[in-house]
Amino acid sequence: MNLIKGFPVEQPASDFYGLGIAPKLIETLTRLKFKTPTSIQHKVIPIALEGKDLIGIAQTGTGKTISFAVPTVQQLSIHKFRALVLVPTRELALQVEETFIKIASRFGIRTVSLIGGDPIRNQIRILQKLPRVLIATPGRLLDFLEQKKIRLHDIGILVLDEADRMLDMGFAPQIEEIFKNVNPDRQTMFFSATMPAAIMKMVAHYMKAPVCVEVAPSGTAAQHLTHELFIVRHEMKKDLLAKLLDRYRGPILLFCRTKRGASRISRDLRTFGHSCAEIHSDRSLAQRRASLEGFRLGKYRVLVATDIASRGIDVHGIELVINYDLPDAPENYVHRVGRTGRAGRAGHAISLATPDQKRDILNIEQMIRMVLPVSQHPDIPSASFEKHSATRSFQKRSLVRKRPNYPSRSRKGTNSF
Incomplete structure (x- = not known):
C-alpha cells in the first residue's frame, strides 16, 4: 500500500484548478462557493480521478464528501457505470445525498438514498428511474437485494463513508454480502477517522493496491x-x-x-x-x-x-x-x-x-x-x-505508536504512486 500524508502538508492548492477536475465541475464548485480545496480534497481528488483504490483517513468536517463526490460525478459523466455510497446512518445518507444532488444535477445524474424510515415503495419508484448514484445504509440495501429489487452488477465506484463506524455498528456481515453482489472490476474507496484491525482485514480482501491518504494521524482529534x-x-x-x-x-x-x-x-x-x-x-x-x-x-x-x-x-x-x-x-x-x-x-x-x-x-x-x-x-x-501517575506514564507509552503495516492485494499493471 502506498501512503500519502497530508501532514506536514506541502503548500495546498489555492483553488481546484490543477487537480484534474473538468471545467464544468469547477464551475459548479465555484457556484456552490467551494473555492479552496481542503487537505483531504487536494490529496484524494487526483488519485480518485485516476480510478485507483484508496483509503482516506480524515476527521469529520475536513471535506471528505466533496473529495469523493467530485471524482465520482466526473467519472459518471464519462462512463456508463453507476456508483454506490454506503454510510452508517440515515442522517449521513441524507447529508451525502444533498451534496451529490448539488454537484450532479448539472450533469443530469440522478441520485437516490435508500434508507430506513422512508416508505420502501417510494424508493422503488425512484429506482425505476435508474438513478446513477445510490446512497444507502447497509441494512436497507441488503433488503432490496434480498427482495431482488435492485442489482449491483454495474457498480463501477464503491465508496464506504465512515467505514469504522459501520463496523462498530455491526454491519460487517451486510457489507460483505453487498461486496459479493458488486462488480469486482470496480474502484473502491474507504473513508474513516480511525483504522482498526477490522477495516484492515476488509482492505486486504476487497481492495486492490490501495493508496492511503492520511491528513491526520489515525485516531487523532482536530488540531484546533x-x-x-x-x-x-x-x-x-x-x-x-x-x-x-x-x-x-x-x-x-x-x-x-x-x-x-x-x-x-x-x-x-x-x-x-x-x-x-x-x-x-x-x-x-x-x-x-x-x-x-x-x-x-x-x-x-x-x-x-x-x-x-x-x-x-x-x-x-x-x-x-x-x-x-x-x-x-x-x-x-x-x-x-x-x-x-x-x-x-x-x-x-x-x-x-x-x-x-x-x-x-x-x-x-x-x-x-x-x-x-x-x-x-x-x-x-x-x-x-x-492513581494520577498512571495517566502520566500512559502518555509516554501512547505517544510512541508504530504505524500498522497496511495489507494490500496486487493488481496487474498497478502503478506505484
Missing part, C-alpha cells in the same frame, strides 16, 4: 480543538452541566450513551431554561430531521444525541461538544469531538467522568495521543481517580 476533563461523582454531573452551559453562548452538541439518558437530559435542560432537541433511535426520521434543522437555524441551542444517531450531523459553528456520558469505545470520542473545531475554527470538547472511569479515560488518551487536561469548577465538588 481544546479538551477538558471534569472528574465528578455521578450525582453531581447534572449540577456541573448547568454551570458549564452558562460558560458558553454558542451552539452545543451533547452526547449521552443511551436514548433513555438523552431523553432524561433533554428534560433537565428544558427545566434549566435551555432550548434543546434530541436525536436518537426512538425519534422518527421526520422528528430527527426537524431537530437537526432547528439546531442549524438556531431554534435549539443544545442538540442532545446518542453515538449512533449522531452520524450525519454536519452543522457548522458548533462551539462546544459535551460528553455527558463517556463513549463506549475510544474511537467514538474522536467521532464525537470532531463535530467542533472544524474547517480551521476553534472548538471545545468537555468530558464528564466519574471516579470509576479511569480506564475509559486512559483508553481515550491512548487513542488521541494526549492527556486530557483536568479542570475543576469552583461551585461543584470535584473528585479524582485513584
Whole structure:
C-alpha cells in the first residue's frame, strides 16, 4: 500500500484548478462557493480521478464528501457505470445525498438514498428511474437485494463513508454480502477517522493496491480543538452541566450513551431554561430531521444525541461538544469531538467522568495521543481517580505508536504512486 500524508502538508492548492477536475465541475464548485480545496480534497481528488483504490483517513468536517463526490460525478459523466455510497446512518445518507444532488444535477445524474424510515415503495419508484448514484445504509440495501429489487452488477465506484463506524455498528456481515453482489472490476474507496484491525482485514480482501491518504494521524482529534476533563461523582454531573452551559453562548452538541439518558437530559435542560432537541433511535426520521434543522437555524441551542444517531450531523459553528456520558469505545470520542473545531475554527470538547472511569479515560488518551487536561469548577465538588501517575506514564507509552503495516492485494499493471 502506498501512503500519502497530508501532514506536514506541502503548500495546498489555492483553488481546484490543477487537480484534474473538468471545467464544468469547477464551475459548479465555484457556484456552490467551494473555492479552496481542503487537505483531504487536494490529496484524494487526483488519485480518485485516476480510478485507483484508496483509503482516506480524515476527521469529520475536513471535506471528505466533496473529495469523493467530485471524482465520482466526473467519472459518471464519462462512463456508463453507476456508483454506490454506503454510510452508517440515515442522517449521513441524507447529508451525502444533498451534496451529490448539488454537484450532479448539472450533469443530469440522478441520485437516490435508500434508507430506513422512508416508505420502501417510494424508493422503488425512484429506482425505476435508474438513478446513477445510490446512497444507502447497509441494512436497507441488503433488503432490496434480498427482495431482488435492485442489482449491483454495474457498480463501477464503491465508496464506504465512515467505514469504522459501520463496523462498530455491526454491519460487517451486510457489507460483505453487498461486496459479493458488486462488480469486482470496480474502484473502491474507504473513508474513516480511525483504522482498526477490522477495516484492515476488509482492505486486504476487497481492495486492490490501495493508496492511503492520511491528513491526520489515525485516531487523532482536530488540531484546533481544546479538551477538558471534569472528574465528578455521578450525582453531581447534572449540577456541573448547568454551570458549564452558562460558560458558553454558542451552539452545543451533547452526547449521552443511551436514548433513555438523552431523553432524561433533554428534560433537565428544558427545566434549566435551555432550548434543546434530541436525536436518537426512538425519534422518527421526520422528528430527527426537524431537530437537526432547528439546531442549524438556531431554534435549539443544545442538540442532545446518542453515538449512533449522531452520524450525519454536519452543522457548522458548533462551539462546544459535551460528553455527558463517556463513549463506549475510544474511537467514538474522536467521532464525537470532531463535530467542533472544524474547517480551521476553534472548538471545545468537555468530558464528564466519574471516579470509576479511569480506564475509559486512559483508553481515550491512548487513542488521541494526549492527556486530557483536568479542570475543576469552583461551585461543584470535584473528585479524582485513584492513581494520577498512571495517566502520566500512559502518555509516554501512547505517544510512541508504530504505524500498522497496511495489507494490500496486487493488481496487474498497478502503478506505484
